[in-house]
Amino acid sequence: MASNGSRGCRCCLCKLIFIVLVIIALAAFLFWLVFRPTMVDFHVTDANLTQFDYANNTLRYNLALNMTIHNPNKKIGIQYDNIEARAFFLHQRFHTQTFSSFYQGYKNTSVLNPLFKGQQFVLLGTQEKVLSEFNKEKDSGIYNIDVKLYLRLRLKFQAIKVGNLIPGFTFGKNIIKPKFECDLKIPLRNNNNGLGFETTYCHLRF
Incomplete structure (x- = not known):
């Protein structure tokens, strides 16, 4: 029994x-x-590179970007707790900039203006190989610079913040941590070569 x-x-x-x-x-x-939650869109709409010199393992740079973040959702606002922009050259990070928290409303576009300026000691690899690659890009007048965006964000609708963007979400203090990569081809403005920057879409990476 x-x-x-x-x-x-x-x-x-x-x-x-x-x-x-x-x-x-x-x-x-x-x-x-x-x-119907949809991930935000990142675009780099303009880039102004006025200095990019490499010698003795030291990179000197001055790069200003204009970036747009579009929230395509009709009923969901987005609270950005933190955005970190990291700049890379030949897979080596040379500068990081962090943006403070802000809220983005429905169907809204926000603008960020990262500025990467200064000098940084970077070991890009063997000196001969690095100089060869650097000189190749220097001669072309266009530098391949990658900018990676690390986000900490939450969704907000009807006074409720939601942890995840897709079904299977959790409520509370959980946050979404997407990463975007912007593969940029940026002309050096001082070259007067007539080359312009083309708007670049940033891809979502997991």
Whole structure:
């Protein structure tokens, strides 16, 4: 008798767990139907590179960017807790800039203006190989500079902040940590070579 009772309790527990999971799945699906959350878009619309010199393992640079962040969601605002922009040359980071917290409303576009300026000791590899690659880009007048964006953000709708952007989200203080990569080809303005910067889309990376 006790054995049958235990099996009955386990069966009821399994049914209860199944029902709860179905309810959670339906709630997540309804949330997606109503709000249809979509990831933000990043573009670099302009780049002004006035100095980019490398000698004795020291990189001297002056790069100003104009970036746009577009929130395509109609019913979801975005709270950016932190945005960190890192600049790389030949896979080596040479500068980092952090932006303070801000809120972005529905169907809204915000502008960021990262400025990477200074000098940094960087070991890019063997001196001969590095100088060869650097001189190649110097002769072309266009430098391949990668900017990676590390975000900490939350969704906000009807006074509720949501942790994740896709079904399976959690409520509370959890945050989304997407990363975007902008592969930029930037002409040196001092060259007077007539080359201009083309707007570049930044790709989402996981």
